[in-house]
Amino acid sequence: MIIETERLTKFYGEKVGCKDISISVNKGEIFGFLGPNGAGKSTFIKMLVGLIFPTSGKAYVLGEPLGNVQARKKIGYLPETFRYQDWMTGVDLLSFHASLYKLDKLKTSSMIEEVLSLVKLKGHEKYRIGTYSKGMQQRIGLACALLADPDLLFLDEPTSALDPIGRKEVRNIILELKNRGKSVLLNSHLLSEVEMICDSAAIIKKGSIAAFGKMDDMLENKITLEIRAENIHDELLAKLRTLDPDMGHRNGKMTLTVKDNADIPHIASLIIENGGKLYELTPRKESLENAFISLVKGGEAQ
Ligand SMILES: Nc1ncnc2c1ncn2[C@@H]1O[C@H](COP(=O)(O)OP(=O)(O)OP(=O)(O)O)[C@@H](O)[C@H]1O
Ligand SMILES: [Mg+2]
Numbered sequence: 001m002i003i004e005t006e007r008l009t010k011f012y013g014e015k016v017g018c019k020d021i022s023i024s025v026n027k028g029e030i031f032g033f034l035g036p037n038g039a040g041k042s043t044f045i046k047m048l049v050g051l052i053f054p055t056s057g058k059a060y061v062l063g064e065p066l067g068n069v070q071a072r073k074k075i076g077y078l079p080e081t082f083r084y085q086d087w088m089t090g091v092d093l094l095s096f097h098a099s100l101y102k103l104d105k106l107k108t109s110s111m112i113e114e115v116l117s118l119v120k121l122k123g124h125e126k127y128r129i130g131t132y133s134k135g136m137q138q139r140i141g142l143a144c145a146l147l148a149d150p151d152l153l154f155l156d157e158p159t160s161a162l163d164p165i166g167r168k169e170v171r172n173i174i175l176e177l178k179n180r181g182k183s184v185l186l187n188s189h190l191l192s193e194v195e196m197i198c199d200s201a202a203i204i205k206k207g208s209i210a211a212f213g214k215m216d217d218m219l220e221n222k223i224t225l226e227i228r229a230e231n232i233h234d235e236l237l238a239k240l241r242t243l244d245p246d247m248g249h250r251n252g253k254m255t256l257t258v259k260d261n262a263d264i265p266h267i268a269s270l271i272i273e274n275g276g277k278l279y280e281l282t283p284r285k286e287s288l289e290n291a292f293i294s295l296v297k298g299g300e301a302q
Contacts (some may be wrong), residue, residue: 001024001025001026001027001060001063002025002026002027002028002061002062002063002151002152002183003023003024003025003031003048003059003060003061003152003183003185004023004024004025004059004060005021005022005023005024005048005057005058005059005060006022006057006058006059007020007021007022007056007057007058008020008021008022008044008047008054008056008057008058008059009021009054009055009056009057010040010043010044010047010052010054010055011055016040016206016207017040017043017207018039018040018043018044018204018207018208019040019207019208020057020208020209021040021044021057021202021204021208021209022209023202023209023212025183025185025200026183026199026200027183028178028181028182028183029178029183029184029198029199029200030174030175030178030183030184030186030197030198030199031183031184031185031186031198031199031200031201031202032186032188032193032194032197032198032200032201032202032215033045033185033186033187033188033201033202033204034187034188034189034191034194034201034202034203034204034292035187035189035203035204035205036189036205037189039204039205039206039207040204040206040207041156041157041187041188041189041204042080042156042187043207044187044204045077045154045156045185045187047059047066048061048066048154048185049072049075049077049154050066050067050072054066061075061152062074062075062151062152073148074148074150074151074152075150075151075152075153075154076145076146076147076148076150076152076153076154077145077153077154077156078141078142078144078145078153078154078155078156078158079141079156080156080157080187082141084129084137084140084141085129086128086129086130087128087129087130088128088129089125089126089127089128089129090116090121090124090125090126090127090129090132090140090143091112091125091126093129093140093144094112094115094116094125094140094143094144094147095108095112097144097147098111098112098147101147101148103147103148111147111148111149112125112147115143115146115147116143118143118146118173118176118177119139119140119142119143119146119173120139120169120173121136121139121140121143124136133166134161134162134163134166135162135163135165135166135169135170138158138159138161138162138166138170139169139170139173142155142158142170142173146177150182151181151182151183152182152183152184152185153177153182153183153184153185154185154186155174155184155185155186155187156186156187157186157187157188157189158170158174158186158188159171159188159190159193160188160189160190167190167193171193171196171197174186174197175197186198191292194215195215198215199214199215200212200213200214200215201213201215201218203292222257222258222259222285223257223258223259223260223261223263223264223283223284223285224255224256224257224283224284224285225254225255225256225257225258225264225267225281225282225283225284226253226254226255226280226281226282226284227253227254227255227256227267227271227278227280227281227282228252228253228254228278228279228280228281229252229254229271229276229277229278229279229280230252230276230277230279231275231276231277232249232252232254232271232276233274233275233276235274236270236271236274236275236276237249239270239274240254240256240267240270240271243256243258243263243266243267244256244257244258264281264283267281268281
């Protein structure tokens with residue numbers, strides 16, 4: 001486990017930041033921390049990178065308890081809202097960050113080259129940041145977070161201010177980081193984004209975890225089958241109802257909800273073997289977005 005938290009909790013005075021968060025993140029995976037505005041996403045990241053102290057609970061980052069200096073050297077952090085000095089050039093900013101990381105001169109120039117090519121800003125480094133597009137500013141921020149060659153990256157809403165092309169560029173960089181063996185925890189309220197790149201995710205609602213697991217399991221939680229068939233006699237209907245007691249049946253059309261992919265061929269065989277004529281069987285997986293919306297329904301942003 002690269003991150004493990006046990007009932008991690010933060011109160012700001014009386015106000016809940018996040019409460020009893022217990023999650024684990026495997027090494028090498030991209031983990032999505034999803035939630036609406038005010039849910040507690042940034043609070044959670046800030047505790048893990050050591051910017052604020054938890055009120056209670058425990059957390060281990062890279063196998064070490066929070067605050068361990070060796071572990072902190074191996075993490076990179078891209079804050080949610082950052083703004084760099086407009087007059088600085090890209091290379092000025094990276095050199096400044098390299099000095100904060102105390103990288104030696106030789107390492108500094110090779111790392112600057114490396115991160116610039118990773119975030120696709122080579123050729124732009126001599127221009128002032130004030131002339132960069134939002135997408136480029138986000139990518140120079142990512143470059144700063146990558147300078148010390150961290151094993152684990154914390155990215156707080158890395159794509160939310162960007163247009164679709166900018167988002168895709170940042171997504172591709174995150175996937176490239178995963179290919180290079182890095183682990184990533186990213187905050188987002190853009191669910192489609194998380195669906196596209198994350199291996200696992202947690203949904204946070206009003207400071208507490210509402211769902212947590214592998215993305216495949218979360219997406220395949222529910223599969224709705226839309227079936228069009230003829231010759232659906234009572235005996236066959238009864239057999240189908242054992243799989244989903246709430247199934248719908250009207251004018252030769254049926255809607256069944258199942259949990260397991262293996263149920264799909266089973267249902268097709270059941271219909272055919274019992275004399276039904278199967279014309280259509282369309283599985284629709286409930287997207288994480290639907291799961292998210294139903295989970296946070298009524299839990300308006302704070
Ligand atoms: N410094 C603070 N003092 C008091 N309350 C705070 C502080 N920081 C955050 N909060 C409160 O804690 C809760 C969680 O905030 P947080 O910023 O962690 O949410 P978030 O999920 O990152 O939201 P967003 O999507 O808007 O970035 C909110 O109710 C917020 O008002
Ligand atoms: Mg936030």
